[in-house]
Amino acid sequence: MHGGVALTAYLVNESRARRPDLAADPLAAAWIPQGDRPGVKELWQEYADAVYPHDDLVVALRGRFIADVLGTALEADPDTVLVVCGAGFSSYPWLLPFPVALEVDLPGMAQAKQRRAAELAAAGTLPPRDVRHLAADLGSAADRDRVAAAVRELAAGRPVAYVVEGVLFYLPPDDALAVAALGAGFGGTAVTAVSYWPAAASGSTVLAGQRDWFRSRAIPPEASYLTNGELTSLLGRPLLDLGPEDLQRRYLGAVTVPESELIPEYVAVAR
Numbered sequence: 259m260h261g262g263v264a265l266t267a268y269l270v271n272e273s274r275a276r277r278p279d280l281a282a283d284p285l286a287a288a289w290i291p292q293g294d295r296p297g298v299k300e301l302w303q304e305y306a307d308a309v310y311p312h313d314d315l316v317v318a319l320r321g322r323f324i325a326d327v328l329g330t331a332l333e334a335d336p337d338t339v340l341v342v343c344g345a346g347f348s349s350y351p352w353l354l355p356f357p358v359a360l361e362v363d364l365p366g367m368a369q370a371k372q373r374r375a376a377e378l379a380a381a382g383t384l385p386p387r388d389v390r391h392l393a394a395d396l397g398s399a400a401d402r403d404r405v406a407a408a409v410r411e412l413a414a415g416r417p418v419a420y421v422v423e424g425v426l427f428y429l430p431p432d433d434a435l436a437v438a439a440l441g442a443g444f445g446g447t448a449v450t451a452v453s454y455w456p457a458a459a460s461g462s463t464v465l466a467g468q469r470d471w472f473r474s475r476a477i478p479p480e481a482s483y484l485t486n487g488e489l490t491s492l493l494g495r496p497l498l499d500l501g502p503e504d505l506q507r508r509y510l511g512a513v514t515v516p517e518s519e520l521i522p523e524y525v526a527v528a529r
C-alpha cells in the first residue's frame with residue numbers, strides 16, 4: 259500500500275467497494291488484490307472508528323453523481339474524451355465506453371493503477387478500453403502544463419469530460435484553484451465535475467477528527483476550502499452544486515445522516 263496522501267485512494271476505494279450498488283461501481287472491489295484487501299479493510303475500520311463511520315455513504319454518493327454526469331456527457335457526444343485528475347482507484351473509464359481516457363495521479367499511484375488495470379484487463383475483469391496513465395504532481399505548475407498539453411494532444415479537438423474527485427482539498431489553495439480551472443486549457447471542455455470542501459464547513463468536527471487521524475498516519479493534515487462563488491467565476495458557468503444531504507435526497511429519497519456528521523464534500527458540475 260502506498261503511504262502519505264496516496265493512502266486515501268485505498269480508503270475511498272474500500273468505501274465504494276462497501277456500497278457497489280449505491281456507487282454504481284461493480285468494479286471497485288477488484289482494484290485491490292485479494293491478499294491486500296484485509297489490510298485495507300482494517301485501515302478503513304480504524305478510520306471509521308476514529309473519524310466517522312459513514313465514508314462509504316459520502317464516497318459512494320459523490321461517485322454515483324459523477325458517473326451519472328459522465329454518462330449524460332457521453333450520451334450527448336460519444337466522441338467525448340475522459341480526463342480524471344487524482345484518479346486513484348476510481349473506475350470511470352471502464353464503467354462507461356469513452357473512446358479514450360487519461361488518468362493522472364502521483365507517480366507511485368499512477369504506476370500501481372496502470373499495473374493493476376493491465377492485470378484486471380488480462381483476467382477479463384475489466385473490459386478492453388484505451389486508458390492512458392500520466393504521472394504528475396498537480397501541485398506543480400509545470401506538471402499541470404504537461405497535463406494540459408497531453409490532454410490537448412489526446413483529445414485533438416474532441417470534447418473533454420473533466421473530473422477532479424477527492425483531491426482538491428489536499429492541494430495548497432492556489433494549486434487547488436489552478437487544478438479546478440485546468441480544463442480551460444484542454445481545448446474544449448464539455449463538462450467539469452469537481453468535489454470540494456466548502457469554506458463554510460471548515461469548522462466541521464468530522465474534518466477536525468480527520469486532521470488528527472491524518473497526523474497519526476503521516477498524511478499532511480492541511481486542507482484547502484473553496485466556495486461556490488469562487489468555482490462559479492473560475493469555471494465561468496452556473497454550477498449544479500450538490501452536498502451530501504442533496505445527494506442523499508437524490509439517490510436515497512431522504513437524508514439518512516445529517517451533513518454535520520459527515521465529511522462535508524460537495525460536487526460542483528459545470529456544463
Ligand SMILES: C[S@@+](CC[C@H](N)C(=O)[O-])C[C@H]1O[C@@H](n2cnc3c(N)ncnc32)[C@H](O)[C@@H]1O
Pocket residue numbers: 263264266267270271343344345346347348362363364367394395396397422423424425428429
Ligand atoms: C482521496 S483519493 C481520491 C481518488 C479518486 N479520485 C477517487 O475518488 O477514488 C486522492 C487521490 O489524489 C491523489 N493526489 C493527491 N495529491 C496529488 C497531487 N499533488 N498530484 C496528483 N495526485 C494527487 C492521490 O494520490 C489519490 O489517488
